[in-house]
Amino acid sequence: MAPNLEGSEDALLPDFPRGPLHAYRSRASFSWKELALFLEGEDMLRFKKTIFSALENDPLFARRGGHDLSMETYRELNFLRCKRLLEYDIFRMDDLLQSPLKCLALVNCLGMYDWSLATKVFLHTFVFGSAIYNSGSERHLKYIPKILNMEIFGCFALTEVSHGSNTKAVRTTAHYDPTTQEFIIHSPDFEAAKFWVGNMGKTATHAVVFAQLYMPGGQCHGLHPFIVQIRDLKTLLPMPGVMVGDIGRKLGQNGLDNGFAMFHKVRIPRQDLLNRTGDVTPEGTYVTRFKDSRQRLGASLGGLSAGRVCIVSMSVVNLKLAVCIALRFSATRRQFGPTDDGEEIPVLEYQLQQWRLLPYLAAAYALDHFSKSLFLDLVALQQGLQRDDRSPRQAELGREIHALASASKPLASWTAQRGIQECREACGGHGYLAMNRLGSLRDDNDPNCTYEGDNNVLLQQTSGYLLGLLGRSGPGGTRFESPLKSVDFLEAYPAILGQRFEVASLQDCLDSSVPLAAYEWLVCYLLRESHQKLSQEKRSGSGDFEAKNNSQVYCCRPLALAFLELTVVRRFHEHTHRPGVPPQLRAVLRRLSALYGLWSLNQHSALLYRGGYFSGEQAGKTVERAILELCSQLKDDAVALVDVIAPPDFVLDSPIGRADGQLYKNLWNAVLQESKVLERAPWWPEFSANKPVVGSLSAKL
Structure with missing residues (x-):
């Protein structure tokens, strides 16, 4: 039965303006509105529209061209935007927890706007927050409202300078002192410094730190998570014994402050051990319900599967944005034709352009459905963990989801990586202009191939x-059978x-x-x-x-x-x-x-x-x-299929990918609005200066 599109649905999915793309839209074999409602549902479409409208109507989110901002300014703006988002009603956690796909949609919508912002929000609320919620106990729930109110700001510190994928070899230590009932967090040398930690560079006040747990007798019980305050809440200066800083400019996502931290015998209360998988009594006795240390480690690192599943969805978003830009461009860009004196035809009519782009459009749809279904599978697994389900089926479900997540991140991130590059090349020289966003999409997607586990290792x-x-x-x-029937x-x-x-x-x-x-x-x-x-x-x-x-x-x-x-x-x-x-x-x-x-x-x-x-x-x-x-x-059908998955023009932020299809008008306007585009170079006197180039330039440098 077809969805009802009368009344409010027209406001939810308004018609696109008539223009150069109308010819393709009129030839589509289906209604893009019907497909959008079938795939997403009215409630989800309204939720996404709420997010997009909030961004577009708030002056703080006005497009300023991140590539023109200094890194410091970009990060300040990104933090202010993060703070503003947490003031919106869309972050009512009760509502989000009742509809897990809305959590995923929220991150993806923010990512469509800017991945530096989306990642900052995601790391603070969902990664840091869920690590405390899922790995801790009732004594740690006091942190959750502080996270949502931004009384504290968090990060997730697992990776070290010398160890990433091999988490068992992490070298930060936590020695328990029963005389004071404290853990002593320590970095033995610079190779054990926590590194690449998002939000740690300039912003985070607290970190979930993974360290090797040692008891007074010297016995090591392996990797455990601890809540460690790393900066003063009022001054943002490092806490005593903490050396914390920024790792510097990256290839992309420079609105996010990735950082490092070293700990010199930093003492934290016994209660700040996140104790769902293992705990220490005041006297110094280690207790755990896991007989096998590997099972305990797997449970404490269970959040990594969640991170990998989210990266799948993030990669799909990047692929969606790229194919939206490239296919709208291809439907309006005209070059050559059957005769030398005839009308030029859209490059989308060429079989080679179809072969280059349409499989990636199909991949975006297929991987999008898969990522959502896998995310719901993960939610079911986590609900079982919260119920303390120890059934054989629950254990097998955990193994199956771990296997699926470990391969889905490589497949999705590599597909997006190749697809974005193909889209960039398919847009010719215009695809190389930074304003058309394909370059930043490529750079922002690149870390998806690495963090939360190197693809080839996973x-x-x-x-x-x-x-x-x-x-x-x-x-x-x-016997070959599994809860999700994948094998x-x-x-x-x-x-x-x-x-x-x-x-x-x-x-x-x-x-x-x-x-x-x-x-x-x-x-x-x-x-x-x-x-x-x-x-x-x-x-x-x-x-x-x-x-x-x-x-x-x-x-x-x-x-x-x-x-x-x-x-x-x-x-x-x-x-x-x-x-x-x-x-x-x-x-x-x-x-x-x-x-x-x-x-x-x-x-x-x-x-x-x-x-x-x-x-x-x-x-x-x-x-x-x-x-x-x-x-x-x-x-x-390509343009209509793009219309289903494309965000509003304000969010897509690509002159050659705008929904009206006015390719050259939009491109020309964007070029003229660039900073100082018509001004002569400030170094113009050098053009006629009669002095040695090396000496003149050296003086300025």
């Missing part, structure tokens, strides 16, 4: 999970390996069931190859560490990526083929699903041929023809 977590399934044999043999297809592991690509015609290839079946085979094949490679290494005398190390590049790494791509394809396929999809939206959604699946699969053609799933030249050619055919079918 993929080893996922491949390890899959290989571990082969080692679980019950009375009836190996259930492996129950048919031997039979799937015997399957082959048997698509008879191009038309039969235009459905996502085709790449879905191929991906199941590919994952089974890579799982077998990885298992055999590991076994071969061990038979050759390699230990576990060396065997795993030697099996990554051509086996375990592609296994993890293929498994996650399969999961994305499966979830989007099921979403677009479910009965509840309105009939008028089925065709376009299924084309997006098929295009994403086939385009992703095509990047594994060598493996498909090597393993025997493809044979003969027709298999590969059929997939390639299907990709081009789907691009052709989606070409007239």
Whole structure:
């Protein structure tokens, strides 16, 4: 049944102004308003509009061009904006907790405006705040209202100068002193300094610090989180024993102050240990409900999965913004034509431009659905943790989500990275202008490939999970099943390996069931190859560490990526083929699903041929023809599909990507509004000065 668009919905989703983009909008096979309501729902659309309107109507958020501001000014402005946001009603935590997707939407909407702002807010409220809420106990709840009122400002300090991914090797220590009932937080040397910590550089007053917990007898109980005050609340000067500072300019997100901290025997109360996974009695006895230290560490670092899932969504936002800019540009940019003296045609009409951009549009839709569904899975896991659910299903759900999150961050951030670059190049020279935002999107997305775990390292977590399934044999043999059913297809592991690509015609290839079946085979094949490679290494005398190390590049790494791509394809396929999809939206959604699946699969053609799933030249050619055919079918829908996911022009902030399609008018106006664009250079006398260049310049420097 089609959503009702009469009355209030027209105000919620107003028509776009007629202009150069109208031709494409009028040719769309569906209503963009109906698709937006189907995908988001009216309540979510209203929530997002509330956020966007608040930003646009508040003078503090007026666009000033972050690249023209000094770093110090940019950070001051960013802090003031953060402070203002926390005064708005949109931060009513009760409402956000009742609708978890609104939490995600809030961060994403702010990120569409400016990732420095979004990250600052996210780190303070959700990362710092949730670390206290989820890792602490009732005695720590006093901090939550202080966080929301900005009485304190927080950060999450795990990474050190010399250790990031290897969290077990973190070297900051926390020795318990029973005579004073205090922990002594200490950095043994500069390599143990907390580093890269967002908000720590200039702003944070408190940090959740991870340190190795030592008892009076010298026994180490591993990594635990502590609340440590690092700056005075009134002066923002460092607390005694704390050396804290800023790490300097980064490649992007310079409105966010990333910093470092060293601790010289800093004493904190015993109660400031976040004690959900382990506690210390006043006398100095360590107590925990976890028998296995690895389980306890995993529970205390559980927030990292939440961070990774959020980074997936952040990466998707960046990809959305880039394809919105590039496709609106491509629909209005005219170059060449069939005849030398004829009318030029939009570059979107060229097959090469469609092939470059439309698969990334499909990826934005597929990954967006996946990121939301995975976020809801994570919420269900965290709710179980809050209930102290210790069931086998809860434990298995945790392992499955960890595996999915560990591979989804690499897939999403790398897809966005490649997609933004393709969009930049597809916009030609205009895409290189900073004002059109593709450069800042590329720079702001880049850290997504690194923080919360290096992408290539994270993929080893996922491949390890899959290989571990082969080692679980019950009375009836190996069983493959999981709470989210992401590995259930492996129950048919031997039979799937015997399957082959048997698509008879191009038309039969235009459905996502085709790449879905191929991906199941590919994952089974890579799982077998990885298992055999590991076994071969061990038979050759390699230990576990060396065997795993030697099996990554051509086996375990592609296994993890293929498994996650399969999961994305499966979830989007099921979403677009479910009965509840309105009939008028089925065709376009299924084309997006098929295009994403086939385009992703095509990047594994060598493996498909090597393993025997493809044979003969027709298999590969059929997939390639299907990709081009789907691009052709989606070409007239591209602008409408962009309209569904694009934020308002004020937020998108790209002259060549504005919704009215007045490409050159908007670009010209933006150029003329740039600072000092028509002024002569202040160094103009040097043009005719008759003196040595080196001496003159040296005097000024």
